[in-house]
Amino acid sequence: MLEVSALSCRRGERCLFSALDLQLAPGQLLHLQGSNGSGKTTLLRALCGLLHPDAGQIRWHGEPIERLAEDYYRDLLYLGHLNGIKGDLTGLENLRIACRLSGQPASDGAIAGALARIGLGGFEDLPCRMLSQGQKKRVALARLLLSKAPLWILDEPFSALDLGAVALLDELIRVHVEDGGLVVLTTHQALTLAVGQQLNLNLDATTPSLVPSLVPALMPGPDPAATIMEPAC
Numbered sequence: 304m305l306e307v308s309a310l311s312c313r314r315g316e317r318c319l320f321s322a323l324d325l326q327l328a329p330g331q332l333l334h335l336q337g338s339n340g341s342g343k344t345t346l347l348r349a350l351c352g353l354l355h356p357d358a359g360q361i362r363w364h365g366e367p368i369e370r371l372a373e374d375y376y377r378d379l380l381y382l383g384h385l386n387g388i389k390g391d392l393t394g395l396e397n398l399r400i401a402c403r404l405s406g407q408p409a410s411d412g413a414i415a416g417a418l419a420r421i422g423l424g425g426f427e428d429l430p431c432r433m434l435s436q437g438q439k440k441r442v443a444l445a446r447l448l449l450s451k452a453p454l455w456i457l458d459e460p461f462s463a464l465d466l467g468a469v470a471l472l473d474e475l476i477r478v479h480v481e482d483g484g485l486v487v488l489t490t491h492q493a494l495t496l497a498v499g500q501q502l503n504l505n506l507d508a509t510t511p512s513l514v515p516s517l518v519p520a521l522m523p524g525p526d527p528a529a530t531i532m533e534p535a536c
């Protein structure tokens with residue numbers, strides 16, 4: 304169980320969100336939405352322990368994440384929107400390092416298998432700077448196939464992907480949630496993915512609130528013409 308209580312975050316002079324409460328249980332997905340600059344990445348980084356909130360607490364299985372430290376990071380797979388891919392390394396080398404750093408080393412055979420499944424068979428030994436944006440994204444997403452972490456935090460995982468890769472990622476997320484995993488993700492698009500237990504959180508709301516949704520889960524997207532509302536910190 305991931306629990307957020309009374310979380311507040313400022314960046315510069317702006318209060319991005321305040322007094323935010325949420326709970327995510329095994330087998331649930333949280334779709335985080337909001338306009339550009341509303342604080343989605345900030346919230347994800349706070350959930351990963353990469354950024355200290357101004358107030359509030361984040362607990363994993365009842366323990367504050369800063370106390371759990373490595374025990375929390377072992378349970379967490381975070382894919383940021385910049386992919387975390389080193390251009391001078393091959394896909395295989397990038398994944399070998401990422402798996403080791405996450406405490407779950409993978410064999411080269413397993414990594415090559417994951418790259419093949421994600422549509423990069425034959426590209427394993429190419430430096431990633433020579434891959435297209437979508438192919439780099441696929442290298443990063445191959446970590447989903449190699450990780451045993453129950454909690455996936457994914458920042459814009461669908462960006463730059465073609466239709467085939469979107470369908471594959473939909474499937475990976477759906478199976479993970481059905482198997483009792485937890486997923487927090489951001490997208491600017493409506494989510495086509497259908498999972499049984501989906502929550503939506505829109506940071507554009509003055510007081511962000513959690514909305515459980517039916518399947519398929521579609522929340523109205525943010526209105527680009529809408530005035531940006533400042534939550535009170």
Ligand SMILES: Nc1ncnc2c1ncn2[C@@H]1O[C@H](COP(=O)(O)OP(=O)(O)OP(=O)(O)O)[C@@H](O)[C@H]1O
Nearest residue numbers: 314315317319337338339340341342343344345346
């Ligand atoms: N290091 C920083 N110092 C000051 N302000 C920052 C910093 N990082 C981000 N911000 C500001 O915090 C706000 C929220 O940024 P964030 O990246 O969380 O938004 P987002 O909702 O993920 O946006 P997008 O949809 O464009 O990716 C932005 O206004 C941004 O300028």
